[in-house]
Amino acid sequence: MLRLRFAPSPTGFLHIGSARTFIFNWLYARRNGGTMILRIDDTDIERNTQQSLDSIFEGLHWLGLGWDEQYRQSDRLALHKAAAETILAKGLAYRDFTPAMAERESGSAASGGWLFHPGQREIPLEESNRRAAAGEKFVVRFKVPREAVQTVGFRDAVYGDQEKLAADIEDFALLRSDGTPTYHLASCADDADLHISHIVRGQDHLTNTFKHVLIFQALDATPPTFAHLPLLVAPDGGKLSKRKHGPVVSVTTYRDAGFLPQAFINFLCLLGWSPKDDREQMSQAELTAAFSFEGINRSNAVVNFTEADPFDPKAVWLNSQHIHSLPLPDLAAELLRVVRAAGIAVDEATMLLITPLVRERIRLLHDVLQVADFFFASDLPPYDPAELIPKKAMRLWPCGHWKRPWRPCPSIFPTIRWKAASVQRQRAWASKPVRCLSPSAWPSAGARLRPRCSVRWRFWAARPRCAALHMPSKN
RNA sequence: GGCGCUAUCGUCUAACGGUUAGGACAGAGCCCUCUCAAGGCUUAAAUACGAGUUCGAUUCUCGUUAGCGCUACCA
Numbered sequence: 001m002l003r004l005r006f007a008p009s010p011t012g013f014l015h016i017g018s019a020r021t022f023i024f025n026w027l028y029a030r031r032n033g034g035t036m037i038l039r040i041d042d043t044d045i046e047r048n049t050q051q052s053l054d055s056i057f058e059g060l061h062w063l064g065l066g067w068d069e070q071y072r073q074s075d076r077l078a079l080h081k082a083a084a085e086t087i088l089a090k091g092l093a094y095r096d097f098t099p100a101m102a103e104r105e106s107g108s109a110a111s112g113g114w115l116f117h118p119g120q121r122e123i124p125l126e127e128s129n130r131r132a133a134a135g136e137k138f139v140v141r142f143k144v145p146r147e148a149v150q151t152v153g154f155r156d157a158v159y160g161d162q163e164k165l166a167a168d169i170e171d172f173a174l175l176r177s178d179g180t181p182t183y184h185l186a187s188c189a190d191d192a193d194l195h196i197s198h199i200v201r202g203q204d205h206l207t208n209t210f211k212h213v214l215i216f217q218a219l220d221a222t223p224p225t226f227a228h229l230p231l232l233v234a235p236d237g238g239k240l241s242k243r244k245h246g247p248v249v250s251v252t253t254y255r256d257a258g259f260l261p262q263a264f265i266n267f268l269c270l271l272g273w274s275p276k277d278d279r280e281q282m283s284q285a286e287l288t289a290a291f292s293f294e295g296i297n298r299s300n301a302v303v304n305f306t307e308a309d310p311f312d313p314k315a316v317w318l319n320s321q322h323i324h325s326l327p328l329p330d331l332a333a334e335l336l337r338v339v340r341a342a343g344i345a346v347d348e349a350t351m352l353l354i355t356p357l358v359r360e361r362i363r364l365l366h367d368v369l370q371v372a373d374f375f376f377a378s379d380l381p382p383y384d385p386a387e388l389i390p391k392k393a394m395r396l397w398p399c400g401h402w403k404r405p406w407r408p409c410p411s412i413f414p415t416i417r418w419k420a421a422s423v424q425r426q427r428a429w430a431s432k433p434v435r436c437l438s439p440s441a442w443p444s445a446g447a448r449l450r451p452r453c454s455v456r457w458r459f460w461a462a463r464p465r466c467a468a469l470h471m472p473s474k475n
Numbered sequence: 476g477g478c479g480c481u482a483u484c485g486u487c488u489a490a491c492g493g494u495u496a497g498g499a500c501a502g503a504g505c506c507c508u509c510u511c512a513a514g515g516c517u518u519a520a521a522u523a524c525g526a527g528u529u530c531g532a533u534u535c536u537c538g539u540u541a542g543c544g545c546u547a548c549c550a
Contacts, residue, residue: 009550044549141548169478173547207545210479274488276490299482317499317500
């Protein structure tokens with residue numbers, strides 16, 4: 001049974017990178033008939049905010065993809081603690097009584113490469129139990145096996161086989177000194193309990209996965225399939241952060257600027273994933289049908305934006321394409337919502353009349369407020385009548401168009417003109433020098449070429465003439 | 476510092492080891508056009524660097540460089 005999960009933590013608004021992770025999880029689940037689970041990873045009580053939680057649900061609801069099951073880690077603390085007890089009882093973890101502050105000083109910065117606190121690993125279980133019962137503060141750490149096990153490995157569906165020396169993995173914490181589980185423990189315990197089959201998440205967790213594999217093994221659970229996604233980064237290659245880049249990294253900003261959710265999803269999918277057949281505009285059904293881990297790229301993708309132009313131009317273009325292909329009544333309904341939200345009273349019938357007039361002029365839904373403002377104004381600003389084209393200068397042509405009389409009607413003349421142009425173009429192509437026609441001009445002259453190569457070369461040499469034949473016709 | 480991951484036009488990306496390195500966005504030009512769009516056509520623009528394997532490397536291997544990630548009682 002296929003079970004996928006998206007596990008955001010409510011420590012900030014819904015980030016576009018998180019949204020993409022959700023979308024990829026969802027696409028894989030829907031593509032293969034799996035179950036989509038939303039799990040709120042709220043183990044960090046101090047940083048959680050209700051506002052963040054609201055932002056996450058707001059964003060996810062706008063995307064409109066939905067999920068099948070929903071959990072909250074804070075409801076499952078007993079499970080996490082039980083998991084920690086199990087690992088401790090097996091002798092695969094130990095209590096570390098080092099005070100929290102001392103660690104910072106003697107930690108990674110000074111020695112460079114910190115693995116564990118000396119002496120803590122070897123404390124006998126009886127002494128450990130006694131000190132814990134006496135009320136001494138401790139952290140439960142995973143006892144990374146460094147003698148028996150040489151390497152930890154797993155196969156990533158995107159990055160391939162991964163292996164790491166156990167000697168390079170530090171003894172990470174499972175339980176904090178206040179008894180609450182850390183992310184690593186809570187996440188793995190829940191993934192095992194919920195029978196998650198595929199973990200699709202950001203590449204920032206790639207090196208954490210070695211730790212997670214160890215936890216899964218300690219819990220006698222088979223590790224799920226992992227698929228890590230390349231990260232979304234800012235134009236300077238750095239991390240996308242709200243503090244540095246403002247609201248452009250929040251999903252709700254795109255909603256409020258007039259993006260269509262399907263266009264936004266389309267855009268995010270094209271960042272780090274490709275259908276490999278040059279398709280750009282894709283519907284939700286097409287995306288679902290085409291999605292696979294093989295199409296996922298391995299390098300980080302830049303989201304292009306500037307202060308003057310806060311949205312990636314490609315996202316805006318995709319949005320305009322989705323607007324063009326949206327049925328008129330649907331688009332009218334969307335625009336009506338936007339216009340009414342701006343405090344303008346319009347009825348549906350009027351909006352339906354305005355929509356075809358603005359459809360090709362708007363790239364974001366909110367552009368309608370500028371492009372069609374004169375429809376909503378009760379009195380127009382003053383203008384120079386000389387700028388207007390007098391009606392009598394126009395003439396109704398047989399084809400049904402209003403045109404100036406001295407200009408030919410487009411449906412009568414262009415056929416001939418286009419033909420002329422086409423002939424000219426063909427001549428231009430024919431006169432263009434075609435390289436590599438003779439074998440002596442082939443690269444590495446004299447080298448033995450396989451037969452199929454020469455077939456290819458002939459095809460390429462013949463291409464210009466084919467191109468002339470495939471010139472699009474006017475109608 | 477240690478460990479890991481990555482590297483194709485400005486950006487997103489394509490290319491069984493054999494292509495004139497393809498497409499899209501953004502840019503430039505032309506056409507269409509009463510305007511603005513939309514659309515059509517054209518154009519400029521890339522395999523980070525250095526070795527190796529091979530008849531042949533964007534593709535495989537190694538090194539260098541650069542970027543990113545992890546290295547928390549954050550997630």
